[in-house]
Amino acid sequence: MALAVVAFLTLLSVLPAVAQDAAKEPAYRAFPLIGSRLAVWAVAQLHLNFAAFILGVPIFAVIIEIIGWRTGDARYDWLSHEFVKLTFAAFSTTALLGALLLFLFVGYYPKFWTYMTSIFFPTYWVYALLFFAETFTVYVWYYGWDWLSGPRKGIHVGLGVLSNLFGTAILLVANSWVTFMISPAGIDESGALKGSVWAAINNFTWMPINIHRLIANIVFGGTIAAAYAAFRFLGAKTDEERARYDWMGYIGNFVALSAFIVLPFAGYYLGREIYAFNQTMGITMMGGFMSWLWIIQAILIGVLFMGSNYYLWLGMERIPGSERYRRYVPIMIGILAFGFMVWATPRSMVITLDEARAMGGTHHPVLGFLGVMSAKNTAVNMMILTTFLSFVLYRRANRISTKSWVGAGMIVQWVALGLAAVVVVFYGVYGYFVESMVRIGFSVYQVLAVLGAIGVVMAIDIPMFKGARSTGTIRWGTIAPRSQYVLILLAVTFTWLMGLMGFARSGIRQHWHVYGVMRDSSVDAVTPAIGYAANMITIVTIAFFALVMFIFWLGGLGEKGMAGGSGHHAPAPVFAGGSDADPTPAPSRESTGGRSPQRS
Amino acid sequence: MRVPVAVKVGAFALFVMGTYTYYANSIPQIQSKPPAELSLEGGNVTPAQLVKAGEETFKTKGTCEICHRIGQKGTRAPDLAGIGSRAGKVKAGQSAKAYIIESLLQPGAHLVEGYPNIMPQVDKPPIALNRSEVWALTAFLESLGGTVDVKLDDIPKTVGAGAAGGGATAELKLPGDAKAGEAIFTGKGGCIACHKAGKIGASPVGPDLSQIAKIQTPDYLMRKILDPAGAGTVAGFPKGVMPPMFGQTLTAKDYMDLVAFLMTLK
């Protein structure tokens, strides 16, 4: 990895020279065999996948480490360490892919790269330094695990937080380049930077993509971690191993699910900003040649919702006492299936600009577009509520509250959920009878209702089930193996979705490198159709998983080599304890305030 | 024999991705082709091909027909029939070729009698033709009554090279709110009394503004609203009819919103 960093820095320092020579250079060179576009596409997407992984997983690892620290539950600390190990293994691959991507740009798209450099050169340095800082911090975080344990655990957690801050900062810098290509800002008519580079960084889509990506990366990290656990579960030899990886998969999925629920909102925000930047682009995206893409996106998202719920339901079977809740399952399936259908219903198929104008009854397709999204908003909010209900039922599956006010509490909870559902549906339907301007405001009420209900239900649930009577412990490891395939399905689907959205993000620019400023005049200027893109995405996704498997396998080899040494042993999963279903901090078990008590 | 887990999981993952891929290939396939941008540099083109390409540009990307017609007076601009021969006699010592190129690149350098200076530079946004296109267009105009003798080298190298990639239509981001601007157009500003803009309005008193953003810069629109006479009176329309007091009656915000709205008309 150090090598990669050095290569990267060297490359950076030669860039200005490259830029000077650019006048003599051709605008494009052709990559042998597959062409430059495919080469850049594949490497960029792979790099992004890995970057998302090393960004998302540590966020999630530090959260888990904090839980372990505060609760003294050694399992969490072990798990966190395990995940940082996975990140660590993926670090150098990410850097190498990044360097490769840079080579491809400099070599095959010299004119484009010179232009980007003319605007963003100062940020390259920031990027390199941040990358360096992150590598270093993660290094210390990982290798300092034992050293900074016990009373020094706070410092260790601080390191974890710090590396995540660096990681997020890297994301922000890289996003400024990508978003500038979509929605350039801060430049004059000839494309030259007008004032400071900040205006170019802080362009229209920067913040929305920062938010959308950050959340998506957490989900991604969670699903990959869960898939890893599933893989280990399926290959496990002992019950103890099965129990451990069952639990790990559950936690990974829990984190993924929590972040996943907010993604749709972030997505709408992003969509809206794209429209606000340029309506033509917005229309290309939702109603133009990309309109079919959103059908596939909807299907993938439907699979993700269905899959997560199914996993929770299967998980209930390992919890004695959950039989009480089985009868809700068909209703939830019904709501999900219906929501899914609405969500996947095409609204604006390929339309011309004029049709798009006519659609909203005004000259403002933004409003028209968001208007027809009213039904989808409703559907997605209902799916979120249902998924949340699944989770609540799962949480209480083996617990019976001993509080005297439990009856009242339950009623309030159901009323809160019911009210939220009514609000969501009401505004969804009412939305059809009002002007589009008013309608946009409605989606805010819908979101507030859903978030409000989640808040109320959890606020009651946590005290209500504190010290609850257990109907039996969770039998970790006894979950049906098909549930593990669901976890793998989620990871594969999500990764594929990332590839698809990567295509959306780049394809939306059509024949522009930098939208409206720098035209793609290469032989690849045509933006391919969805089938072609899908083939490409599948190939990249396969390559990604193959690489990940390989890296994990290497990691596993190292582990075996150290067997019996001073490696981090997994603490035996705790089989007892009524609060096992609860991934939120349970009040302290034998608190040690640090590393695994099992260690000598 | 037991199937190894890796194989089972791998097959499952491939199946999942295969399903998505199959589905994506089974729905309608739409490519997005870049709008044909002419590049004739380096290639061998016959004058006939050049003229044909120029005519195409005239009708499509050039948007010339929104103002000009050939064989009749255009909505906003002179008839271009016979320009190929007329062009040589406009200024003493200037060839037809030179005059035509000048008309395209510096439309204000010489104004046709009775017409205001409203023609945009064709190599700048919003029209933003590239060098090849200007070359072909010149050939086409020459062919209208004259001889085609223009060479690529007659077109300055700087043409269309403004933006890094050439052929730019830099999307200017105006601070105004187009939606509010539409309300000003139909309400407070009263523009609708004289102008048509797409689906709204029908009045023939002033020029149809339905495609105004295709042919005009925000600059021009701003000037025109504040100082209609100073910006030049569009040919074929009465002078002094467009009210001159919008600078007083509209607030700064109204004004920006209005311009933002006009810029959506394309």
Ligand code: HEM
């Ligand atoms: C349930 C809702 C959604 C989910 C699960 C979702 C998921 C994702 C994922 C995984 C990515 C890739 C992020 C990355 O590469 O790091 C992404 C990117 C993107 N999404 Fe969404 N999204 C959702 C809603 C939306 C909506 C409603 C829109 C717009 C109308 C949208 C527009 C985009 C765009 C343009 C990108 C590309 C930006 C980038 O490169 O990061 N998304 N989305």
